[in-house]
Amino acid sequence: MTRPYLLAATDSEPAKRFYDVIVIGSGIAGLTAAVGAARKWKVALISKSVLRDTTTFLAQGGIAAALSDQDSPQLHFEDTIRAGAGLCKEEAVNILVNEGPSRVRELTEICPRFDRAGGDLVLGAEGAHTVPRIAHAGGDATGSEVASALAQALETGSRVQVLEHEFVVDLLTNGGHCIGAISLNLKTGAFTLNFATATVLATGGSGQVYSLTTNPRVATGDGMAMAYRAGATIGDMEFVQFHPTGLYSGESPIFLITEALRGEGAYLLNHLGERFMVGVHPQAELGPRDVVVKEMVRQTQESGQEFIYLDATHLGCTMLKERFPTVYERLQEKGYDLCHDRIPVAPVCHYMMGGVVTDIWGRTTLPGLYASGEVACTGVHGANRLASNSLLEGLVFSDRIVRDLDKYISSMEEEVRRLHIDLPGPAREGNRAEDVAEGLKRLRKTMTANVGTVRNEEGLVRALNDLRDLHNSLKSPGADADEYELYNLLTVAIHIVKAALLRQESRGAHLREDFPEPDDENWKHHINFRLKSEERAAK
Numbered sequence: 173m174t175r176p177y178l179l180a181a182t183d184s185e186p187a188k189r190f191y192d193v194i195v196i197g198s199g200i201a202g203l204t205a206a207v208g209a210a211r212k213w214k215v216a217l218i219s220k221s222v223l224r225d226t227t228t229f230l231a232q233g234g235i236a237a238a239l240s241d242q243d244s245p246q247l248h249f250e251d252t253i254r255a256g257a258g259l260c261k262e263e264a265v266n267i268l269v270n271e272g273p274s275r276v277r278e279l280t281e282i283c284p285r286f287d288r289a290g291g292d293l294v295l296g297a298e299g300a301h302t303v304p305r306i307a308h309a310g311g312d313a314t315g316s317e318v319a320s321a322l323a324q325a326l327e328t329g330s331r332v333q334v335l336e337h338e339f340v341v342d343l344l345t346n347g348g349h350c351i352g353a354i355s356l357n358l359k360t361g362a363f364t365l366n367f368a369t370a371t372v373l374a375t376g377g378s379g380q381v382y383s384l385t386t387n388p389r390v391a392t393g394d395g396m397a398m399a400y401r402a403g404a405t406i407g408d409m410e411f412v413q414f415h416p417t418g419l420y421s422g423e424s425p426i427f428l429i430t431e432a433l434r435g436e437g438a439y440l441l442n443h444l445g446e447r448f449m450v451g452v453h454p455q456a457e458l459g460p461r462d463v464v465v466k467e468m469v470r471q472t473q474e475s476g477q478e479f480i481y482l483d484a485t486h487l488g489c490t491m492l493k494e495r496f497p498t499v500y501e502r503l504q505e506k507g508y509d510l511c512h513d514r515i516p517v518a519p520v521c522h523y524m525m526g527g528v529v530t531d532i533w534g535r536t537t538l539p540g541l542y543a544s545g546e547v548a549c550t551g552v553h554g555a556n557r558l559a560s561n562s563l564l565e566g567l568v569f570s571d572r573i574v575r576d577l578d579k580y581i582s583s584m585e586e587e588v589r590r591l592h593i594d595l596p597g598p599a600r601e602g603n604r605a606e607d608v609a610e611g612l613k614r615l616r617k618t619m620t621a622n623v624g625t626v627r628n629e630e631g632l633v634r635a636l637n638d639l640r641d642l643h644n645s646l647k648s649p650g651a652d653a654d655e656y657e658l659y660n661l662l663t664v665a666i667h668i669v670k671a672a673l674l675r676q677e678s679r680g681a682h683l684r685e686d687f688p689e690p691d692d693e694n695w696k697h698h699i700n701f702r703l704k705s706e707e708r709a710a711k
């Protein structure tokens with residue numbers, strides 16, 4: 173079912189570019205990797221949109237790291253492991269929490285707008301953290317502040333070649349190594365073969381697989397799908413995190429109301445005005461996201477309403493406006509006053525714990541291919557990510573990739589420019605734009621209806637059949653980014669559903685109403701997928 177290359181043979185010979193390293197994606201993971209790698213290597217950073225069109229740019233709450241006297245990497249480790257519901261890879265978590273504080277301090281040196289009081293970083297509280305440890309910038313504008321600072325470092329202080337509006341279609345492989353990627357220039361329609369000794373995937377998540385998500389339009393799972401097509405292992409795909417407090421509005425991307433608001437004391441209320449999380453978890457509203465979402469689903473089922481309320485009215489208007497300027501303004505635009513109104517919220521698709529499986533150096537199972545950030549599955553999040561650990565993951569593991577690149581590139585004897593690539597046929601057919609749009613709608617509808625916060629076998633089987641039908645109804649893709657994205661979303665969706673069907677238990681973000689309890693005896697392990705080489709060759 174999966175095609176090893178989306179691209180078919182082109183009419184004319186594509187142009188070629190040669191680099192030591194290409195980085196695909198311009199979020200925190202890609203920018204960190206590109207700036208670091210360019211100190212030694214010839215680097216290109218490729219983005220299918222403009223530099224700032226990323227999930228990173230939208231991040232509000234901040235970055236978690238043990239930065240205060242009352243905190244320690246050990247405490248951060250314990251909180252991360254507890255939230256991960258038995259599936260975190262401890263070695264990776266150890267690295268995250270121990271290297272995290274230095275990486276965040278380095279970031280604060282180039283990003284002056286981290287919030288401070290008397291010279292010290294102000295640290296916020298968030299769900300399932302036992303102490304305040306979230307560094308934030310511009311109040312609730314951490315992502316845009318950090319992304320802008322990193323983009324400035326890239327543009328002014330490094331020699332990275334930045335290629336915007338360049339859609340990476342497929343990875344190039346030769347002799348079991350990744351040797352770069354094929355891209356489509358979205359302005360000229362020209363394809364280019366970008367050869368590189370090492371390739372870093374930093375393409376972010378796949379929230380667009382659902383009808384309603386906090387993720388931006390670019391989060392279409394391209395990196396996961398292209399890595400899978402190229403023969404890399406993907407894993408933990410069933411673990412999709414739903415965030416408890418998406419603004420209930422029906423328009424995607426859904427505006428997220430940061431967990432830091434609950435960190436400052438905001439309540440979750442049901443339709444009777446009761447704080448329903450009290451007694452459900454010792455940290456009440458600040459329990460882990462999966463626990464809060466599960467209870468929200470129960471409350472909405474009981475009340476027959478599709479949302480519950482977030483209430484910050486008791487926290488004081490001055491603090492709310494100062495600490496959460498973005499949330500305050502965006503809510504005002506939508507007709508809500510954070511100081512005086514209860515805000516309707518509902519769980520919404522937010523983050524992908526699964527992705528391209530890596531080791532502790534960001535190396536995937538395909539030599540020459542690294543992955544960092546949300547596209548990667550380093551194992552630090554297990555079955556449920558601890559809030560504000562994802563920006564940190566991108567920082568820490570991209571730094572490790574940069575360190576490993578030196579070893580990898582030096583060890584490669586073959587020059588990629590001498591390698592020959594056979595692009596696959598047959599000639600492209602292409603789908604009509606309206607069929608692609610309709611296919612996308614159908615995919616999201618079936619995922620939302622059957623593979624959301626609470627799952628069961630009947631719904632999952634229905635979704636799998638529907639996705640397969642949709643796949644079979646499509647012609648092979650032409651030279652169009654929307655088509656490529658639909659194919660990539662299909663690959664991601666099918667693997668989410670397959671893994672969710674296989675995992676007959678409830679764990680972390682994966683809730684099965686037909687298997688409501690965790691089953692350590694049978695399921696305390698990861699589910700991985702890899703396209704076999706025979707299957708790749710046969711296509």
Ligand SMILES: Cc1cc2nc3c(=O)[nH]c(=O)nc-3n(C[C@H](O)[C@H](O)[C@H](O)COP(=O)(O)OP(=O)(O)OC[C@H]3O[C@@H](n4cnc5c(N)ncnc54)[C@H](O)[C@@H]3O)c2cc1C
Binds near residue numbers: 223236388
């Ligand atoms: C609203 C919101 C708030 C959040 N708040 C926080 C928070 O406070 N703290 C926290 O830790 N996490 C937060 N998260 C999660 C976090 O922001 C993301 O997990 C993280 O930013 C992902 O970074 P990244 O570098 O992996 O990818 P992204 O920032 O998503 O960047 C992906 C890049 O890849 C490019 N790309 C994708 N496909 C292709 C392709 N085919 N060809 C070329 N380029 C491609 C995109 O154009 C983009 O440049 C939040 C997420 C959301 C949605």
